[in-house]
Amino acid sequence: MLGRHMSNTPTLLVQLPSVPYRIELNLIFVIADFITAMLLRLTGQNLQLAYRQFLRSKKLLNLLETSRNVDAGDVASLVFLWNPFGILTCVGGCTSPIENLMIVLSLYGACSSLPSLSAFGWVIATHLSLYPAILIVPIILLLGYGPDSPPKKLFLLTSMKPARSHPLEQSHEQVSSVDNESELQVHHFSWQPVMSFILWSSIWSFYVLVLCSIFLKDFGSLSEMLKKSFFLIVFHINILFMILPLAIRLKHRPCFLAFVYIAISSMLKSYPSVGDSALYLGLLGLFVNELQDIRFSFFLFFGYIGVSLLSPVMHNLWIWRGTGNANFYFATGIAYACLQTLLVVESVNAVLNHDRMLRKQLTA
Template structure:
């Protein structure tokens, strides 16, 4: 039996890597036809915040000793100019260097899938421990490899593929969001803080993930709520009157009620350190072009004020194109605060499922954000 189990797990492992490599090969093939597909100019794929063409314009302006935020083209992080800017210099007049861009986006997608797989496996093990503690070890053996499935869903998601071939910075943002959740699920506070800080710096909206990250670091991975443990019935195998079950029941309850403040405090300490590093690097980069005040105005201010009303898959561009200017500030507050109103009720209801809570936050943000694209739902779908 053990040999059969090992052979089955090896076949599943091999099957996963075959499908993963096939998804990478598909991205490479499609990248050769990227100019014919012309996905980088589609409003569903690229936004004013993620477009590589806009980033190339910002880098070109900086090379001319001008502010990268001159005009209304570039609105991303100045750190992206230093990292991705050089790969756009070859074809700055006709468009981004596509093969150079792929060298960043395909590894980002593949790394995100591996992190999703590792997080899924951690969830499987946590769920298995709860089932075994309840005397349901046989059910754990029948659990599907959800980590492998989620990783392959991410790699083969058409939205993810289109975003990679469309050459925008969304795959990089998604990678840091997933990195933050992976670090929190494994209890690595520095990694969770790093992913959360960089994702929030690039896109602002991942700031709301601080609550599920804290819950993951404090309580650990998903666990059944206390009410479920106190009223658990499975046919005739286990009953709340069973003496052995009563002794086993106390262990999961204690685990779900204990909170590790040590890891949460470490998370905030590391978050402060990473934020300091990011702001220092941005200040150095923007020293001659208005400093951090100019960066905040052109990036986060641009996101919150919705200045660019070019069409996208969201609803804000159309709404603010039609609304009277007199009511614009009022509706800006309404739309942005709408996200904040949902944070606390969802956190109270789903505090025992922090990973699912993160999924809900990502789904809401992808719907209500100022400049959405097809890449953002791909993370929440996985």
């Protein structure tokens, strides 16, 4: 879990040896993490603005005041910057900060309705690692529907008019129904940014493939790289079975869906690294308002601390001292996977419970 994770893409491997000193290489990764934190902050501001607009339109003033006390963007950026996993990634010279930067850049571009920027981040992230390819589903949902918001059926609750009412009340109800219709129109799927994203993705993909063919001129051909990638695709194809069910259930929260995909990818990777955990823990801070009632938070917090401390100890006992065996280290890895599974399950449960709470608030 705490091992090095170096990207095997030709474009990155060709560029990294040009850096003369290890300190300068680590400085590049620190700058990448800092930019990622700033993008997380901007993404959190976009998500919280959409959330507050919904609460304001539905007159949920109590929840609106609560959301103003916590800035999701600041929480996400601070969690990402001061996360020990992220610090270890930079100190160890891992290339995960570059991949994390591209992933967050694609999500920020989708939340900000910038298809070209989102396509660039998604193409480069997919080139560095195969797993970000599944993020095309939440990115398309973000571009089509906009930032995360409660389900459409919640907008329909206040548009239902009573059977009998005063004429003056009827006029107000007609105005409110018009507002609700406009809200529903805002949440209709828009194909224009999606088509723009597909066009830009094709352009960036062609550009990356051309660069790969140039860099691989002395080491083989582009077809040789694709043959090696074919084994990786087949080996990790099990993650594809989770894409559709989660997308159907969480299509109204595409950014949270991206967090779930990234967390599941970090669990199913054959060689996970601490950089993967640093990314999804930072994304988790974007939903601090929705996750206020998450269960087992105390257990999860100290469980991550315990696993983080035990992992290097067990590795040292197994590899260097010879007083332990591989089962000690593998047991720590299994405990770490269980913690990640519990975190994903409870996070999804908390977000869905938050949507049910909003429904109760509107029907009260």
